[in-house]
Amino acid sequence: MSERIHARYWLETGDDPRRAAEVIAGEQSSGTFLTLPNETPELKARSGARIERLDVLEQVPEPSLPGGLRSKVYTRCTLELSWPIENLGPSLTNLMATVAGNLFELRQVSGLRLTGLRLPAAFAAAYPGPAFGVAGTRRLAGVASGPLIGTIIKPSVGLDPQQTAEQVRQLVDGGIDFIKDDELQADGPHCPFDERVRASMRVIHDGAQRHGRQAMMAFNLTGDLDQMRRRHDLVASLGGSCVMVSLNAIGLVGLLELRRHASLPIHAHRCGWGYLSRCPALGWDYAPWQQIWRLAGADHLHVNGLRNKFSESDDSVIAAARAVQQPLFAHAPMAAMPVFSSGQTGLQAPGTFAALGNADLIHAAGGGIFGHPGGIAAGVSAFRQAWDAAMAGVPLAEHARTHAELQAGLGFW
Amino acid sequence: MSERIHARYWLETGDDPRRAAEVIAGEQSSGTFLTLPNETPELKARSGARIERLDVLEQVPEPSLPGGLRSKVYTRCTLELSWPIENLGPSLTNLMATVAGNLFELRQVSGLRLTGLRLPAAFAAAYPGPAFGVAGTRRLAGVASGPLIGTIIKPSVGLDPQQTAEQVRQLVDGGIDFIKDDELQADGPHCPFDERVRASMRVIHDGAQRHGRQAMMAFNLTGDLDQMRRRHDLVASLGGSCVMVSLNAIGLVGLLELRRHASLPIHAHRCGWGYLSRCPALGWDYAPWQQIWRLAGADHLHVNGLRNKFSESDDSVIAAARAVQQPLFAHAPMAAMPVFSSGQTGLQAPGTFAALGNADLIHAAGGGIFGHPGGIAAGVSAFRQAWDAAMAGVPLAEHARTHAELQAGLGFW
Numbered sequence: 066m067s068e069r070i071h072a073r074y075w076l077e078t079g080d081d082p083r084r085a086a087e088v089i090a091g092e093q094s095s096g097t098f099l100t101l102p103n104e105t106p107e108l109k110a111r112s113g114a115r116i117e118r119l120d121v122l123e124q125v126p127e128p129s130l131p132g133g134l135r136s137k138v139y140t141r142c143t144l145e146l147s148w149p150i151e152n153l154g155p156s157l158t159n160l161m162a163t164v165a166g167n168l169f170e171l172r173q174v175s176g177l178r179l180t181g182l183r184l185p186a187a188f189a190a191a192y193p194g195p196a197f198g199v200a201g202t203r204r205l206a207g208v209a210s211g212p213l214i215g216t217i218i219k220p221s222v223g224l225d226p227q228q229t230a231e232q233v234r235q236l237v238d239g240g241i242d243f244i245k246d247d248e249l250q251a252d253g254p255h256c257p258f259d260e261r262v263r264a265s266m267r268v269i270h271d272g273a274q275r276h277g278r279q280a281m282m283a284f285n286l287t288g289d290l291d292q293m294r295r296r297h298d299l300v301a302s303l304g305g306s307c308v309m310v311s312l313n314a315i316g317l318v319g320l321l322e323l324r325r326h327a328s329l330p331i332h333a334h335r336c337g338w339g340y341l342s343r344c345p346a347l348g349w350d351y352a353p354w355q356q357i358w359r360l361a362g363a364d365h366l367h368v369n370g371l372r373n374k375f376s377e378s379d380d381s382v383i384a385a386a387r388a389v390q391q392p393l394f395a396h397a398p399m400a401a402m403p404v405f406s407s408g409q410t411g412l413q414a415p416g417t418f419a420a421l422g423n424a425d426l427i428h429a430a431g432g433g434i435f436g437h438p439g440g441i442a443a444g445v446s447a448f449r450q451a452w453d454a455a456m457a458g459v460p461l462a463e464h465a466r467t468h469a470e471l472q473a474g475l476g477f478w
Numbered sequence: 479m480s481e482r483i484h485a486r487y488w489l490e491t492g493d494d495p496r497r498a499a500e501v502i503a504g505e506q507s508s509g510t511f512l513t514l515p516n517e518t519p520e521l522k523a524r525s526g527a528r529i530e531r532l533d534v535l536e537q538v539p540e541p542s543l544p545g546g547l548r549s550k551v552y553t554r555c556t557l558e559l560s561w562p563i564e565n566l567g568p569s570l571t572n573l574m575a576t577v578a579g580n581l582f583e584l585r586q587v588s589g590l591r592l593t594g595l596r597l598p599a600a601f602a603a604a605y606p607g608p609a610f611g612v613a614g615t616r617r618l619a620g621v622a623s624g625p626l627i628g629t630i631i632k633p634s635v636g637l638d639p640q641q642t643a644e645q646v647r648q649l650v651d652g653g654i655d656f657i658k659d660d661e662l663q664a665d666g667p668h669c670p671f672d673e674r675v676r677a678s679m680r681v682i683h684d685g686a687q688r689h690g691r692q693a694m695m696a697f698n699l700t701g702d703l704d705q706m707r708r709r710h711d712l713v714a715s716l717g718g719s720c721v722m723v724s725l726n727a728i729g730l731v732g733l734l735e736l737r738r739h740a741s742l743p744i745h746a747h748r749c750g751w752g753y754l755s756r757c758p759a760l761g762w763d764y765a766p767w768q769q770i771w772r773l774a775g776a777d778h779l780h781v782n783g784l785r786n787k788f789s790e791s792d793d794s795v796i797a798a799a800r801a802v803q804q805p806l807f808a809h810a811p812m813a814a815m816p817v818f819s820s821g822q823t824g825l826q827a828p829g830t831f832a833a834l835g836n837a838d839l840i841h842a843a844g845g846g847i848f849g850h851p852g853g854i855a856a857g858v859s860a861f862r863q864a865w866d867a868a869m870a871g872v873p874l875a876e877h878a879r880t881h882a883e884l885q886a887g888l889g890f891w
C-alpha cells in the first residue's frame with residue numbers, strides 16, 4: 066500500500082494559516098506540542114500528515130467559533146491534507162478518528178469543516194458498499210424507471226400496529242411504490258415492531274396480489290445489534306423488502322454489522338444531521354459524510370428536498386444528492402439512491418430532475434399525497450404524473466391539461 | 479412503564495418561543511406540519527412530547543445559525559421537553575433519534591443545544607453501565623487511592639511495535655500507573671495491533687515482576703466489530719488490563735457490543751467531540767452525551783484538562799468531569815472515571831482536586847513527564863508528589879522543599 070488518504074477542509078484561523086495547517090497536520094499524525102527527541106525526520110517523513118494545498122479565501126475581523134487564539138484578523142482558507150495509509154490501514158472507524166478527530170478543538174482553529182474526502186482503492190476492497198443500490202432497489206420495488214414514489218407513515222408516532230397497517234392499506238391501494246416508518250417509530254411499547262411489521266406485511270401482500278407488484282416498506286429497526294438482526298430476520302421471513310435505520314443513532318459499527326447480516330436493502334436515515342452540519346463554520350459537509358456510510362453499506366440516503374420545511378438551502382440539497390449518486394471509485398461506484406423528503410409535492414419534480422439529470426431516487430411526500438382532494442390514490446397519481454412531465458420535459462401545467470389528478474394536485478399543492 | 483424522558487435545551491428562535499417549542503415538540507413526536515385527521519386529541523395526549531418548561535433568557539438582533547426564519551429579534555430560552563417512554567421504550571439508539579434527531583434542522587431554530595437528560599429507571603434495567611468503573615479500575619491498576627498517573631505514547635503515530643514497547647519500558651520503570659495508545663494508533667500496517675500488544679505486554683509483565691504492580695495500558699482497538707473482539711481477546715489472553723476505543727468512530731452499537739464481549743475496562747476516547755460541541759449555539763453539552771455512553775458501558779471518559787492546549791474553558795472541563803462522576807440513577811450510579819489530559823503537568827493537580835473533591839480519576843501528562851530534567855521516573859514522581867500535596871492541602875512549593883523531583887518539576891513545568 067502506498068496511496069494516501071486526502072481530506073479537504075474549510076479552515077478559519079487566528080494564526081498564520083500555514084502554521085495553523087502545520088499544527089493540524091501534526092496533531093492528526095506524528096506531531097506534538099513539544100518537539101520530542103524520537104520524532105525523527107525519518108518518522109515525520111514516513112508518518113506525518115502532509116499539507117497538499119492551502120488557499121487563502123478571505124480575512125474577517127471576528128472568529129466564527131469561540132475559544133481559539135485571539136487575533137485582530139481571522140483568515141479563511143481551503144486546506145487539503147493527506148495521510149499515508151500505513152498510519153491506519155483501510156479502516157473506516159480509524160479514518161473517522163484521523164480526519165475528524167481532535168482537530169476541531171484546536172486553539173488554532175476558529176472554524177473547521179470537513180468538505181471532501183478521497184480514499185485509496187484499498188477501502189473499496191475492505192468494505193462492501195451498498196448490496197442493492199439503484200438496480201437492486203428497482204428490482205425489489207418493481208419500478209423499472211422513474212423515481213420511487215414514496216411516503217412516510219404519519220403521525221410519526223402514536224398509531225398502533227393496526228392503525229399503521231390501515232394507513233399502509235390505503236397507500237398500497239393508491240399505488241404507492243415506497244413507504245417508510247418515521248425515524249421516531251422503531252419498537253416502542255405502544256407500537257411494537259413485530260406487530261407493526263406483521264400487520265403491515267399482510268396488507269402489503271394483499272395489495273401485491275391485487276396489483277401484481279409489491280410496495281416496498283422500510284421498517285425502522287433501529288436498536289441494539291441483536292434487536293436489529295432479529296427484526297431484520299422477521300421482515301425478511303415475512304417477505305418484506307427493506308429495512309431502515311438511523312445512522313447517527315447506531316453508528317458505524319452498527320451499520321457495518323447490519324450490512325453483514327442483511328439480505329434486504331438498508332434505508333439510511335440521517336436524523337441528527339443538523340448537529341453535524343448546521344453551523345457553517347464547523348462539522349461536516351454531506352459529501353464526505355455520505356461517502357463513509359456508503360462504503361459501510363447504505364443503499365438509500367436521505368438528502369432533504371428542494372424548498373423543504375427545514376433550514377437547508379436548495380443548493381445544499383442538490384449537492385448532497387449529487388454526492389450520493391457520484392461513483393466512489395471508478396471500479397467500485399457503490400452508488401446509493403438519494404431520498405428526497407420534507408415538504409415535498411409534485412411541484413419539486415421538475416427542479417429535482419433538472420438538477421440531477423436522472424430519476425434514480427426516492428421522492429417522498431406526506432401532505433402532498435394525503436391532502437390531495439381526490440384522496441390518496443389521486444395523490445400518488447398526481448405525484449407520478451408530475452414526474453412523467455418532468456422527465457419528458459413538459460411543463461406541469463401543460464401535462465395537467467390531460468391528467469386530471471395532476472390538475473387537481475396543482476390546485477392543492 | 480409510565481415514566482417520561484426529559485431533555486433540556488438551550489434554544490434560540492426567530493419565532494415566538496412558545497410556538498417554536500410546540501413545533502419542536504411536535505416534530506419529535508406526533509406532530510406534523512399539516513394537521514392530519516388521524517392526529518386525534520387522544521393520540522396527541524398519549525404520544526405527544528410535552529413542554530415542561532420554557533424560560534426566556536434574552537433577545538438578540540442576529541441569529542446564531544443561518545437558514546432559519548427571518549426575524550427582527552431572536553429569543554434565547556431554556557426549554558425542557560418530555561416524552562412518554564411508550565413512544566420508544568428504554569432504547570439508547572432510539573433515544574438519540576428522539577432527543578437529538580431532526581430538531582436541529584428546523585427553521586424555527588436559529589440555535590439549539592442539548593444541555594441535559596433525565597431518564598426513567600427502565601434505562602438502568604436495559605443497559606449495563608461500566609463493568610469496572612472506579613473500583614474495578616483501581617483494583618486492576620493496583621492504585622488504592624489518589625489518581626492514576628498516566629501518559630500517552632508519543633509521537634501519536636509513527637513508532638513501530640518495538641519502539642512503542644521501548645517507550646512503555648521506560649514508563650513502567652519510571653513507576654507509571656497508566657499508559658494509553660494515541661487515538662490515531664490502532665492497527666495501521668506500520669504498527670500492527672497484535673505486534674504492539676505482544677511487545678508492550680512483555681515489557682509490562684517484566685515491570686510487574688520487578689515492581690510488584692502491573693501498569694495498566696489501554697490498547698486502542700478501534701475498528702470493525704470482529705476486529706475489536708479479536709483484539710480484545712488478544713489483550714486479555716496476554717494478561718492486559720484495559721482496552722481503548724474512539725466512541726464517535728464506532729458509534730453506540732459498537733460500544734454496546736464491545737461492552738457485552740469485554741472482560742476488561744473500556745477506556746473511551748471522545749475524539750470528534752469538537753464537531754459536536756465547539757459551536758455554542760449547536761449540538762451537545764457533555765453532560766447528556768456522557769450519560770448515554772456510560773449507560774452503554776464506558777469505564778473511563780475523556781474530559782480534556784485544566785488550562786489545556788485545546789479551546790475548551792476550565793469551567794467546561796470541570797463541569798464535564800463532575801458529570802462523569804455524578805450518579806446516573808440513585809440505585810444504579812454507573813460512575814465512570816474522568817480522564818484528564820492535554821497539556822497537563824503537576825501544576826493542574828491542586829485545581830483539579832479542589833474542583834472535584836476527590837481523586838477518582840486518571841490524570842495523563844505527556845511533556846510534563848517526558849520532559850522532566852531528571853528523566854521519566856523523576857517526571858512520574860514529581861507528578862505524583864504534586865497530587866500528594868494537592869490532596870493534603872499543602873501548596874506545591876511547600877511540598878517541593880522536601881521532594882526533589884517536584885522541586886525540579888516546578889522549575890520545568
